[in-house]
Amino acid sequence: MFGKILVANRGEIAIRVIRACEELGIKTVAVYSELDRDALHVQRADEAYLLGPAEASASYLNVDRIIEVVKESGAEAVHPGYGFLAENAPFAQRLADEGIVFIGPPASAIDAMGSKTKARELMQKAGVPIVPGTTDSVDTYEDALRIARDEIGYPVAVKAASGGGGKGFRVALTEDKLKDAYEGASREGEKFFSDGTVYLERYLPNPRHVEVQIIADTHGNVIHLGERDCSIQRRHQKLIEEAPAPPWVVDEALRQKIGEIGINAAKAVDYVGAGTIEGMLQDGEYFFLEMNTRVQVEHCVTEMVTGIDIVKQGIKAAAGLPLDYAQEDVVLRGHAIEARINAESAPMNFAPTPGAIGRYLEPSGPGVRVDSGVGAGGVVSPQYDPMVAKLIVWDEDREQATKRMLRALSEYEIEGLTTLLPFHQAIFATDNWAKASTCSELLEDKDWLKSTAPAEPVVPIDLEDDETVSHDYVVEVSGRKFDVKVHGAAFGPVASANGSAAAAPGKKAKRSERKKSAGGGADDLPSPIQGNMWKVVAKEGQEVAEGDLICIIEAMKMENEITAHKAGTITTLAAKEGEPINTGDLIATIKSAEAAE
Template sequence: MFSKILIANRGEIAIRVARACKEMGIPSVAVYSETDRNALHPTKTDEAFFIGEGPAADNYLNVEKIIAVAKECGADAIHPGYGFLAENAPFARACDEAGITFIGPPASAIDAMGSKTKARELMQAAGVPIVPGTTEAVDTYEDALRIANDEIGFPVAVKAASGGGGKGFRVALTEDKLKDAFEGASREGEKFFSDGTVYLERYLPEPRHVEIQILADKHGNCIHLGERDCSIQRRHQKLIEESPAPEWIVDEEMRQRIGKIGIDAAKAVDYVGAGTIEGMLQGDEYFFLEMNTRVQVEHCVTEMTTGIDIVKQGIKAAAGEPLDYKQEDIVLRGHAIECRINAESAARNFAPAPGPIGHYKEPSGPGVRVDSGVQAYGEVSPMYDPMVSKLIVWDADRASATQRMLRALDEYEIEGLETLIPFHKALLSTDDWAKGSICKDLVEDKEWLKSTAPEKVERFEKDDEDEKVTKDYFVEVNGKRFDVKVTGEAFSGAVAAGPAPKGGGTKKRGERKKAAGGGPDLLESPLQGNMWKVLAKQGDEVTEGQLICIIEAMKMENEITAHKAGTISELMIEEGAPINAGAPIAMITAAAAEAPAE
């Protein structure tokens, strides 16, 4: 077994891995960026190392820095969690070259499954059913048009070959929409994955997104842990997951059939560790979609229904140990549901809503689990994804689990942030959810989404304290973190404060300034992010709902539209520049009425 594991990630997944290491008696090491100096995850490991300022590319995605820290601290294994470097084959190879074990599949498996076109070709050869479409890249729009008309038909999905998480995925319902879909998918592929290659698939209008959890070791053993239904999504990103799928959707015969598909897919690439085969279920047809060569965000619901610690099994497999289970040992008991508690405003079409947190209290009680990366007086940073936590519940059946989830959502207390809690409570109370619908009509209904808005969300502000208190701080010595306790008046000195204990430790957040001339003519930014694209210019006449710009925030593109018809008399934004929530975007003035004739 490993002597020390470095966790190359942040937030709740870093804490999840650290807990598994603790229970296995393995020392763990965290890394953290400048943004995460006050984060929770560095406090949950035995050691923590600072890895730099700036965006993730300069720290969490910097292979050289991660490897250097692992060597410095003496870690003989690295766990990548999910996201960041988790599905990065060059990183896995760099670990091997440095004599460090990558806790995950071999780089060859990541390569094979990282390219959607290559994966489709491999799966087809292995007898795994794939969605009808191309197994090779489509180079030009003209080629795409010919293939769509002659071989696939409309509607057609255009997908980035290296895409994932909803990025690089566009749909052309009709022929006249194909050019925009082709160019958009290619552009997003280049932007997010440095690969503008795309391919085409038959678009399945309302399939269920059903995935299979796989565990495999280096001794040829491979098992599945049943399915998860992840059909409730927005912009192809998951919101609610459950295990197993509703029994009227996936029966035992279907479970065994798709489980075999998952095992066949994993064996085709000599997989090792924890992984997920994602698929689309349309009626009785099940199609391979992609393989996530890592632990999934939603692995928790499978752990709740099988009793198996997926993270520990992945660590053991990487260390060369055989799986602790055989297929006949796997029994699904009860029902588990996971709600992603994101700092987002469902009422504003899921716009990210990062910011500082005030009072914070997680739900508890029978059958309730919370995997979180925050605490009271922490912050959800716009630098990363908007997840606050994952709320997971278990009960004897789906209806009981739903009621338990509603109870847990009621108990959750988060001051200062707008989150998806009201959305989850509203959706889980609908007949659509009770019937096992994918709830697409609700999630895409902007008027219904507006009805889930909380009554009031006040941004958290904290006054400086004068009384003496004892607080936790940390200091860095040559990049390594040491925790200390200080008793005295609260101060904002040169030492960076660690995660604050209950009752304080957060900088005061000032009020944002309103733009001059604010009023019904002013269009403001609903979120903080980066001005990715400006599609209007000063002097343009626009209609209500017309696209003005696209703001990139927390890995998502957010379309900002005109709130009224009129003329853009002033445009205050610049493409590529950062923008804060509440910052002015444009002044849109209605045409002046003509003066009456004398």
């Protein structure tokens, strides 16, 4: 078994892995960005090392620095969690070349399943059913137009070959929408995965998203742990997961079939560790969608109904140990549900809502589990994804688990941050959920989403008035010099060169000193979120209809389309591509024809 593992991640999954290591008697090494200096995963680990600036590309995706820390710390293995480098084949191969164990599948398996087109071709050869569509990339829009018209039909899904997590997924319901879908999927693929190639699939209008958890070791043993139903999604990203699927959705015969598909898929790529085969269930037909070559966000519900610690099994498999369980040992007991508590506003179409947390109280009691990465005084940054925590409950059946979930949600307190807590309380109380609908009819109903707004508006916690300074020092310890940066409260203003008071080095500008956004009237379109202005589509002087696209703001790894709030002429366009934007900043002023006259 390993003596020390580096956890190449942050937030709740980093803490989850650290806990598993503690139970196995393994020392842990955390890594962090400058923004995460005080994060809980940093405090929890035995050692912690700075990677770099807040931007993921300079920190959590900085392969050279991570390997440097592995060697400096003496870690024998790296656990990537999910996201960041978890499904990065070159990273896994680089570790192998350096003699460092990657806790996950071999690079060849990640590579085979990382490209959706390669995976579809491989699964088809292995006899695994795939959604009708192309197994080769579609290189031009003209090719896509021909294939959709002559071979697949509409609606058609356009997917980035290296996409995942809802990124690079667009749907063209009709031919006139195909160009936008093709270009959008390719753009997101290039942006998030450095791969703009796309492929086409038949779009299944309202399928259930059912996946199967598998675990494999280096001795040829592969087992499945039953299925999860993850059908409730927004923007093709999951919001709620449950295990097993409702009994009227997946019976024992279908469960065995899905399990065999998962095992066959894993064996086809010589898989090792924990992984998930995702599939679509439509009218009793089950189709392979993709394989996630890592531990899933929603692995918790499977752990609750099987009693098997998936993370520990993955670590043991990477250490060369055989699985602790055979297939006949896997028994599903009761029902588990997971709600993702994201910093998002459902009434604002799930726009991200980063910010600071004041008071923080997690629910507890029988059958309740919370996997979180923040606490009181923490901050959910727009630099990373919007997840605050995962709330998981277990009870003897789906109905009882739902009641327990509602009780747990009522106990959860997160002060100062807009989250999906009110949304989850609303959706779990609906007949739609009770009947195991995919709830797409609710998620696409803007009026229903607005009805989930909290009774009392959330008052943000303002940490920007906290005066902090940082100073650089050189210290000597045991004959070695170290550069040290000390962060702390300011003792007063620092004199500038001309003798006037100035902001202390490293101090955040107070809100009162910041540039205010203009306007605020009925003609003004303010930004609903904080992020980066990725693309401005509209032009000053342009006439727009209500709902026309004005710009796209990137926030928390999502593209958020901002549309016109009224019809009229754009008299002012304040949005600038490539620049940061804060909540409330003016995007555009739109005057109606009457007002313009």
